[in-house]
Amino acid sequence: MSHTLSKIQTLVMEVAKEKGFGTKPEEVNVGEKIALIHSEVSEAYEAYRHKNMDGEDGFREELGDVVQRILHLAGIFGIDLEAEIVRKIEENKGREWKWGGMNEGHVS
Numbered sequence: 001m002s003h004t005l006s007k008i009q010t011l012v013m014e015v016a017k018e019k020g021f022g023t024k025p026e027e028v029n030v031g032e033k034i035a036l037i038h039s040e041v042s043e044a045y046e047a048y049r050h051k052n053m054d055g056e057d058g059f060r061e062e063l064g065d066v067v068q069r070i071l072h073l074a075g076i077f078g079i080d081l082e083a084e085i086v087r088k089i090e091e092n093k094g095r096e097w098k099w100g101g102m103n104e105g106h107v108s
């Protein structure tokens with residue numbers, strides 16, 4: 001299986017360096033970076049609520065912003081997020097979900 005997330009993370013870190021967004025823990029406020037991830041998630045929710053799926057500041061764009069911000073934070077700490085995601089998917093394959101009614105479901 002080929003992955004491209006690592007390449008995207010490299011690009012995100014290149015832009016972060018160029019724009020001065022920080023590339024090392026001592027160069028950023030980590031709490032602020034986490035808050036900014038939250039803000040992008042909220043923007044995605046707002047876009048969805050307003051049925052703006054594909055327009056400017058739309059759902060599609062905001063989800064991309066979420067991933068970019070997460071890739072940036074991971075990159076700041078030298079975390080290969082692609083490897084972490086693949087590792088967790090493999091771990092979850094052997095996991096049994098025992099949350100009963102709390103399990104992720106679908107709203108009909």
Ligand SMILES: [Mg+2]
Pocket residue numbers: 040043061062065
């Ligand atoms: Mg945004």
